[in-house]
Amino acid sequence: MKILLVDDSSTMRRIQANTLNSLGYNDLVQAEDGADAIKKLRENPDVKLVLLDWNMPNMNGLDCLKAVKADPSTKAIPVMMVTSEAEKTKIIEAVQAGASNYLVKPFDADSLKAKITALLGGG
Amino acid sequence: MKAEHINPFLKSTIDTFATMLKRKIIPGKVYLRTVASVADISGVIGLSGDIRGAVVMAYPRETALKVVSAFLGENVNDLNEVVADAIGELTNIITGYAKKDLADIQMSISLPSVIRGQNHLVDMPKDAPVVCIPFGGECGEFVIEVSMVEKDK
Numbered sequence: 001m002k003i004l005l006v007d008d009s010s011t012m013r014r015i016q017a018n019t020l021n022s023l024g025y026n027d028l029v030q031a032e033d034g035a036d037a038i039k040k041l042r043e044n045p046d047v048k049l050v051l052l053d054w055n056m057p058n059m060n061g062l063d064c065l066k067a068v069k070a071d072p073s074t075k076a077i078p079v080m081m082v083t084s085e086a087e088k089t090k091i092i093e094a095v096q097a098g099a100s101n102y103l104v105k106p107f108d109a110d111s112l113k114a115k116i117t118a119l120l121g122g123g
Numbered sequence: 124m125k126a127e128h129i130n131p132f133l134k135s136t137i138d139t140f141a142t143m144l145k146r147k148i149i150p151g152k153v154y155l156r157t158v159a160s161v162a163d164i165s166g167v168i169g170l171s172g173d174i175r176g177a178v179v180m181a182y183p184r185e186t187a188l189k190v191v192s193a194f195l196g197e198n199v200n201d202l203n204e205v206v207a208d209a210i211g212e213l214t215n216i217i218t219g220y221a222k223k224d225l226a227d228i229q230m231s232i233s234l235p236s237v238i239r240g241q242n243h244l245v246d247m248p249k250d251a252p253v254v255c256i257p258f259g260g261e262c263g264e265f266v267i268e269v270s271m272v273e274k275d276k
Binding site for chain 2: 008009010011012014015018055056057083084085086087104105106107108
């Protein structure tokens with residue numbers, strides 16, 4: 001099952017990849033901003049889940065989320081925001097734009113695992 | 124800058140280290156900066172909106188290596204680009220989390236910048252006090268410096 005990790009921080013992508021690997025998900029694609037994520041989704045139509053940061057250069061996570069949900073070929077892919085934007089208004093904004101789940105940084109590995117498992121139906 | 128504006132940074136740092144690094148850190152006595160903290164690597168974030176200012180997380184080399192090793196879950200031995208990215212992201216997470224508890228301030232935070240260099244200093248705006256929060260504990264000592272000034276002052 002292919003998963004796209006989108007974060008301008010290689011550290012966060014690394015931490016998320018380690019967690020996903022521990023759950024048995026090894027088919028990972030990485031993007032460093034929203035624009036790169038759109039490109040990677042076009043190149044990888046078999047992506048089944050997107051983990052998406054909010055604050056990134058070029059195209060931020062919210063704009064990327066809106067673009068993914070506006071495209072008939074990608075709108076069914078669940079997107080989980082993984083972000084330091086913790087205010088309720090931001091969470092509501094993301095959910096209204098189509099986010100399937102929302103994880104606020106800082107998070108522990110167990111929280112990330114639980115949310116990914118829930119979204120992918122038990123791995 | 125009000126005292127209640129410092130507590131969110133204190134809490135955010137302790138919580139982030141406990142949650143993502145599984146490390147206990149101990150805050151020291153908060154003080155007003157008279158001279159810049161000497162560091163080997165610093166994460167810097169600009170603040171804008173109702174206020175302007177900056178947050179600097181200043182680490183000596185050995186502390187930074189321990190912090191990033193715990194953050195990544197793998198040992199790092201050099202202040203390389205991996206460590207720089209991790210220090211930037213940690214600064215971003217801590218500032219973003221503190222922002223949640225600063226609801227009375229309309230504030231945006233910049234993307235993080237990282238400064239590397241032995242015994243460097245980070246200048247802050249001269250017209251605003253800089254509050255320093257020192258930390259110690261399992262990872263060693265480091266300092267968070269916070270400067271916030273209302274825009275119309």
